[in-house]
Amino acid sequence: MARFLINRLLQSAVLLFGVSIVGFALMHLAPGGPLAIYTLNPTVTAQDIERIKVLFGLDQPVYVQYFKWAGGLVSGNWGYSFFGGQQVREIVLDRLPATFLLMGTSLALALVIGVAIGTLAAVRRNSVFDYATAIGAMIALSLPTFWFGLLAIFFFAQTLGWFPAGGMVSIGDGSLLDRLHHLVLPVVVLALVLVAQWSRYTRSSMIDILDQDFVRTARAKGISPSRVLVNHGLRAALVPLVALAGLQLPLLVGGALVTETVFSWPGMGLLFISVLSTRDYPVLMAILMVGAVVVVLGNLLADIVVALVDPRVKLHDE
Amino acid sequence: MTGEASTPLLKVENLLVAFGRAKAVDGISFDVAPGEMLGLVGESGCGKSTTALALMRLLRDAEIGGTAHLNGVELLGLDEAAMRARRGADVAMIFQDPGTALHPMIRVGDQIVEALTAHLNISRREARKRAIDLLRKVGIAAPEERFSVYPHEMSGGMCQRVVIAMAMACAPRLLLADEPTTALDVTVQAQILELLQGLVREEGMGVILITHDLGVVAGMTDRVAVMYAGAIVEMAATEELFATPLHPYTHGLLRSIPQLDSGWDEPVPTIPGSVQGAELQTGCRFAPRCAKASDACRTPPALREIGENHFVSCWNTP
Numbered sequence: 017m018a019r020f021l022i023n024r025l026l027q028s029a030v031l032l033f034g035v036s037i038v039g040f041a042l043m044h045l046a047p048g049g050p051l052a053i054y055t056l057n058p059t060v061t062a063q064d065i066e067r068i069k070v071l072f073g074l075d076q077p078v079y080v081q082y083f084k085w086a087g088g089l090v091s092g093n094w095g096y097s098f099f100g101g102q103q104v105r106e107i108v109l110d111r112l113p114a115t116f117l118l119m120g121t122s123l124a125l126a127l128v129i130g131v132a133i134g135t136l137a138a139v140r141r142n143s144v145f146d147y148a149t150a151i152g153a154m155i156a157l158s159l160p161t162f163w164f165g166l167l168a169i170f171f172f173a174q175t176l177g178w179f180p181a182g183g184m185v186s187i188g189d190g191s192l193l194d195r196l197h198h199l200v201l202p203v204v205v206l207a208l209v210l211v212a213q214w215s216r217y218t219r220s221s222m223i224d225i226l227d228q229d230f231v232r233t234a235r236a237k238g239i240s241p242s243r244v245l246v247n248h249g250l251r252a253a254l255v256p257l258v259a260l261a262g263l264q265l266p267l268l269v270g271g272a273l274v275t276e277t278v279f280s281w282p283g284m285g286l287l288f289i290s291v292l293s294t295r296d297y298p299v300l301m302a303i304l305m306v307g308a309v310v311v312v313l314g315n316l317l318a319d320i321v322v323a324l325v326d327p328r329v330k331l332h333d334e
Numbered sequence: 335m336t337g338e339a340s341t342p343l344l345k346v347e348n349l350l351v352a353f354g355r356a357k358a359v360d361g362i363s364f365d366v367a368p369g370e371m372l373g374l375v376g377e378s379g380c381g382k383s384t385t386a387l388a389l390m391r392l393l394r395d396a397e398i399g400g401t402a403h404l405n406g407v408e409l410l411g412l413d414e415a416a417m418r419a420r421r422g423a424d425v426a427m428i429f430q431d432p433g434t435a436l437h438p439m440i441r442v443g444d445q446i447v448e449a450l451t452a453h454l455n456i457s458r459r460e461a462r463k464r465a466i467d468l469l470r471k472v473g474i475a476a477p478e479e480r481f482s483v484y485p486h487e488m489s490g491g492m493c494q495r496v497v498i499a500m501a502m503a504c505a506p507r508l509l510l511a512d513e514p515t516t517a518l519d520v521t522v523q524a525q526i527l528e529l530l531q532g533l534v535r536e537e538g539m540g541v542i543l544i545t546h547d548l549g550v551v552a553g554m555t556d557r558v559a560v561m562y563a564g565a566i567v568e569m570a571a572t573e574e575l576f577a578t579p580l581h582p583y584t585h586g587l588l589r590s591i592p593q594l595d596s597g598w599d600e601p602v603p604t605i606p607g608s609v610q611g612a613e614l615q616t617g618c619r620f621a622p623r624c625a626k627a628s629d630a631c632r633t634p635p636a637l638r639e640i641g642e643n644h645f646v647s648c649w650n651t652p
């Protein structure tokens with residue numbers, strides 16, 4: 017176990033190293049480079065540009081810049097924003113809880129509902145419920161998240177007025193109820209696609225498992241159908257889905273970005289969009305790296321969970 | 335063992351199983367006396383497993399007709415909850431492939447415990463104790479340690495012992511053993527059969543032993559029913575059947591047993607043709623492959639008693 021963890025963490029480190037190089041290269045290859053916002057501004061003089069370059073260390077060779085930046089990232093000094101000079105780490109980490117709240121709640125909700133729908137659809141194969149949920153999932157998967165978001169705002173916020181149209185808290189109110197009230201629409205919108213995927217995956221995995229010999233053995237014992245379904249069926253059907261949850265993380269991160277934008281949810285996604293327009297590269301890079309770390313660690317966690325629940329899977333060192 | 339006086343443990347009358355339009359079992363009747371072992375033989379696809387699964391009511395998407403009285407209770411007419419109370423308690427089944435019959439993610443001991451607690455009102459501790467006793471009874475060394483092992487950590491023979499322990503858990507009066515040794519090594523086969531025979535004698539339960547190995551039938555069973563294409567074509571006491579087989583199909587089966595004293599280069603006689611499409615036949619289903627076929631065979635022969643307790647369905651036997 018310890019060896020497996022060390023191995024996987026090393027692999028993750030190499031992966032993140034690669035991501036950081038690609039990200040850094042893209043930032044420098046972008047037209048105008050990191051300072052495009054200044055160089056393209058006619059009121060900023062050439063002398064000003066030179067001054068800013070020296071200030072941000074952009075006059076040094078690219079590899080020196082990279083190692084300074086990467087070294088800082090690892091040691092906790094994430095640099096300073098091009099605009100306002102605030103600490104990047106502060107800016108980004110301030111937004112992290114809001115994003116985690118949104119993603120975590122959506123993921124949990126989606127798992128519970130998706131697995132329930134998928135299981136029921138597998139048990140009642142070819143029933144009205146099965147077809148209805150299949151069509152629903154197809155619609156949810158084929159339409160973009162931002163469109164659902166706008167639709168939700170239009171109906172539930174503007175027309176019906178049931179929920180606030182955006183933000184995390186009302187001004188002058190910070191109660192738990194108020195926060196939950198704000199959470200509902202973004203969570204539902206973000207969870208929608210995940211529910212659609214999970215219900216489909218669960219259904220097909222469950223259908224596979226229910227045809228297995230060991231499910232027949234369980235039924236032959238005379239235990240209750242719900243016990244057969246949950247203890248024998250779901251237990252086996254969910255294993256491949258745990259690994260899948262890890263692979264789904266990038267989708268979740270992307271969905272969170274869109275959802276935060278639509279609902280002005282003050283998380284990392286919204287921050288990303290706003291610094292994208294100002295090309296605040298140190299902040300952009302930090303967000304990219306945090307996103308990558310979340311995805312990589314999430315996958316590692318999924319692998320560990322699989323190994324813990326499935327005795328056939330050994331955590332070996334490849 | 336099949337005296338007129340003893341009421342049968344199991345009385346199957348006109349059992350019919352259809353998957354859509356295909357009749358896998360076409361109106362068979364037989365009975366099993368308490369403590370009797372009935373062999374059910376026939377080539378692959380003739381409906382042996384289907385017969386057993388129908389009695390367990392474990393078939394899905396199948397139409398079932400006829401009656402099956404177990405100790406006077408008509409199994410095929412029970413509602414699902416009542417049938418569940420019988421499964422494992424009154425009638426249990428051993429499956430063909432021990433490699434897939436056990437749940438891969440549940441400790442073997444716990445799988446036996448589940449079979450016990452499904453019908454007996456006992457504490458978990460007591461169930462654990464009994465499961466260990468059962469493991470010992472089926473010849474598993476160090477049962478306390480083996481209790482916590484997963485199926486993939488055991489050999490096929492060991493797994494089949496566990497499956498047998500599970501079937502024996504609630505001391506059912508009828509045991510359906512569906513090719514319990516087909517998936518095992520030859521040396522292990524003999525051990526498992528010996529174990530099974532010992533246990534069955536000890537408990538005095540009735541058994542239907544499904545196999546296509548006539549050697550097994552000769553050594554273990556009291557009576558044999560030979561199936562062909564969903565119908566029983568001959569049924570007699572084992573010795574009688576081997577001494578005076580009457581149906582041409584039984585003849586063929588007996589001739590196709592490899593003889594120890596025959597030379598290496600002598601081919602084993604086989605029955606020409608295949609069972610394919612036999613259920614579409616209007617007359618005798620074996621007629622297309624039968625050397626003795628005559629005009630009479632265009633009408634289907636009924637199973638009739640020719641000698642004492644010797645039944646055969648063929649027009650061309652004396």
Ligand SMILES: Nc1ncnc2c1ncn2[C@@H]1O[C@H](COP(=O)(O)OP(=O)(O)OP(=O)(O)O)[C@@H](O)[C@H]1O
Nearest residue numbers: 353356358376377378379380381382383384385546
């Ligand atoms: N679920 C099912 N749906 C449709 N047809 C089925 C189903 N199960 C079995 N059959 C058909 O019923 C017939 C009898 O099958 P069965 O499994 O009972 O044969 P068997 O005698 O046990 O053969 P084997 O020795 O190969 O185990 C076969 O023709 C098979 O194709």
Ligand SMILES: [Mg+2]
Nearest residue numbers: 382383384512
């Ligand atoms: Mg079979």
